[in-house]
Amino acid sequence: MKQKLRGDFLLILVLLAAAAVLYFVFRPGEGGAxxxxxxxxxxxxxxxxxxxxxxxxxxxxxxxxxxxxxxxxxxxxxxxxxxxxxxxxxxxxxxxxxxxxxxxxxxxxxxxxxxxxxxx
Ligand SMILES: [Zn+2]
Missing domain, CATH: 2.60.320.10 (N-utilization substance G protein NusG, insert domain)
Structure with a gap:
């Protein structure tokens, strides 16, 4: 059980990091700066x-x-x-x-x- 929780936590961290990267790469309005x-x-x-x-x-x-x-x-x-x-x-x-x-x-x-x- 503990093991699984840690895995979920890591997965969430990875997803958050990916979302942050996408946000900074494709930030609206910055494409044509x-x-x-x-x-x-x-x-x-x-x-x-x-x-x-x-x-x-x-x-x-x-x-x-x-x-x-x-x-x-x-x-x-x-x-x-x-x-x-x-x-x-x-x-x-x-x-x-x-x-x-x-x-x-x-x-x-x-x-x-x-x-x-x-x-x-
Ligand atoms: Zn000057």
């Missing part, structure tokens, strides 16, 4: 949060954007204050990294509103 880059108020690029990448934005004035684990962060920049680097990672709809000296904004756009943009 983007990191949208705007410079001087103009959108210059957008990168899907689902694909890990590191990209340098700009030339003389640069910010290095890293997307990793469905989150975006500025990991290097030559701006004076480095506020953009200290912001850390952003991952939720509407969160943003701002680099005032470079007039750069990296904003997270969630899935629902971005579906038309992907199709068009």
């Amino acid at each position: 983007w990191a949208v880059v705007t410079v001087d108020g103009e959108e210059t690029a957008r990168y899907p949060l689902g694909e890990d990448l590191t990209v340098t934005i700009g030339g003389t004035d640069y910010n290095v954007l890293q997307i990793s684990g469905r989150a975006a962060a500025v990991i290097d920049a030559n701006c004076g204050d480095h506020t953009c680097i200290r912001t850390g990672t952003v991952r939720r709809d509407g969160e943003a990294i701002v680099c005032l000296p470079h007039r750069l904004v990296i904003r997270i756009e969630g899935g629902e509103a971005g579906i038309d943009g992907i199709a068009g």
Whole structure:
């Protein structure tokens, strides 16, 4: 009897873990999440949060954007204050990294509103 109870408990744990994994993989609204880059108020690029990448934005004035684990962060920049680097990672709809000296904004756009943009 004790043995069987333990088996049931383990099975429930495994099922819960599987459900949690499925929840995080297929979380609604995150499928079409983007990191949208705007410079001087103009959108210059957008990168899907689902694909890990590191990209340098700009030339003389640069910010290095890293997307990793469905989150975006500025990991290097030559701006004076480095506020953009200290912001850390952003991952939720509407969160943003701002680099005032470079007039750069990296904003997270969630899935629902971005579906038309992907199709068009
Ligand atoms: Zn900065």
